[in-house]
Amino acid sequence: MKGWEVGGWLGASNYFGDLNTNFRVNRTHLAAGILTRYNFNDRLAFRLGAGYGKISATDADSKNIYEQRRNLSFRSQIFDAAMLLEFNFMPYMHGHREYFYTPYVFAGPAIFFFKPEAKLDDTWYNLAEQGTEGQFTGEEYSTTQGALAYGLGFKVDFSYRWSLGVELSARKVFTDYLDDVSGVYADWRDIRSLRGDVAAALADRSVEPKLGEPGRQRGNGKNNDLYMFLGVSLQYYFGEIRCPSYNR
Numbered sequence: 001m002k003g004w005e006v007g008g009w010l011g012a013s014n015y016f017g018d019l020n021t022n023f024r025v026n027r028t029h030l031a032a033g034i035l036t037r038y039n040f041n042d043r044l045a046f047r048l049g050a051g052y053g054k055i056s057a058t059d060a061d062s063k064n065i066y067e068q069r070r071n072l073s074f075r076s077q078i079f080d081a082a083m084l085l086e087f088n089f090m091p092y093m094h095g096h097r098e099y100f101y102t103p104y105v106f107a108g109p110a111i112f113f114f115k116p117e118a119k120l121d122d123t124w125y126n127l128a129e130q131g132t133e134g135q136f137t138g139e140e141y142s143t144t145q146g147a148l149a150y151g152l153g154f155k156v157d158f159s160y161r162w163s164l165g166v167e168l169s170a171r172k173v174f175t176d177y178l179d180d181v182s183g184v185y186a187d188w189r190d191i192r193s194l195r196g197d198v199a200a201a202l203a204d205r206s207v208e209p210k211l212g213e214p215g216r217q218r219g220n221g222k223n224n225d226l227y228m229f230l231g232v233s234l235q236y237y238f239g240e241i242r243c244p245s246y247n248r
Contacts, residue, residue: 003239011231013053084108134186181219
């Protein structure tokens with residue numbers, strides 16, 4: 001079976017990282033995307049996709065006392081594009097009476113854009129511009145980053161041309177700043193002199209007594225962040241529906 005499929009998906013997005021260290025799923029957000037797939041045969045396919053979602057987290061949800069005192073939070077939009085190789089565990093052929101469904105796995109490179117923000121005095125601020133961990137002007141982390149995309153799913157035909165899929169995918173990102181938290185507290189006086197009072201306030205939002213001593217742990221820079229999509233997809237197949245050959 002060879003041919004192209006196109007479709008879209010609708011689902012949810014979630015984040016795990018320095019502001020969600022115990023894998024909470026209480027702040028999922030609506031996500032959606034489009035995809036195109038080329039089937040090389042009944043086992044292998046190449047896929048391009050783009051997705052959009054939101055992620056957020058707050059220390060207020062944590063059961064860890066230190067994280068509660070740290071009192072950090074963020075939200076971000078995610079724009080994502082991935083190039084994937086897909087492997088079917090079972091033979092999969094559109095229109096076949098037996099091979100019309102299969103579980104599958106996939107992996108490949110991805111690129112994404114994010115924009116972490118935090119609220120202070122009823123105003124939302126772009127955290128990447130604030131240098132909250134002491135970044136010098138011009139040395140802020142990039143909000144366009146690469147990632148490794150991987151996951152698993154299940155797809156099934158409900159007609160010759162149309163199929164449904166359910167998929168869980170993850171992005172292991174090559175940055176620890178999805179949430180604007182990674183290393184240690186910088187000196188708030190240096191941040192204020194470089195960026196202003198707002199940046200200094202966003203850098204240390206801990207409750208009294210303040211945690212933000214220079215060099216004190218603010219995040220865990222040893223592990224990068226992660227975001228995930230869970231979606232239900234609908235695809236249309238443009239390839240030929242071939243009848244099985246037989247010998248006369």
